[in-house]
Amino acid sequence: MLVLSRKSHQRIQIDDQIFIEVVSIGHNKVKLAISAPGNISIRREELPVDSESDGDSHESLSEDPAPSRNRR
Numbered sequence: 001m002l003v004l005s006r007k008s009h010q011r012i013q014i015d016d017q018i019f020i021e022v023v024s025i026g027h028n029k030v031k032l033a034i035s036a037p038g039n040i041s042i043r044r045e046e047l048p049v050d051s052e053s054d055g056d057s058h059e060s061l062s063e064d065p066a067p068s069r070n071r072r
Helices: none
Strands: 011-014 018-025 030-035
């Protein structure tokens, strides 16, 4: 496991197409924005995998989305 420290609005890049940005840091919460191609499934670990959609759950999207160029 790689552990990194980031400040608000700093990004991490994975390969050429996946970006994770720290949108905000609160008292007990970190808000992240993730940009990835449409074929990459992104979900919160605590949510069950929906077998019909192969884990591509739109329920994991935040109600308060952060600005992003390639958001799913």
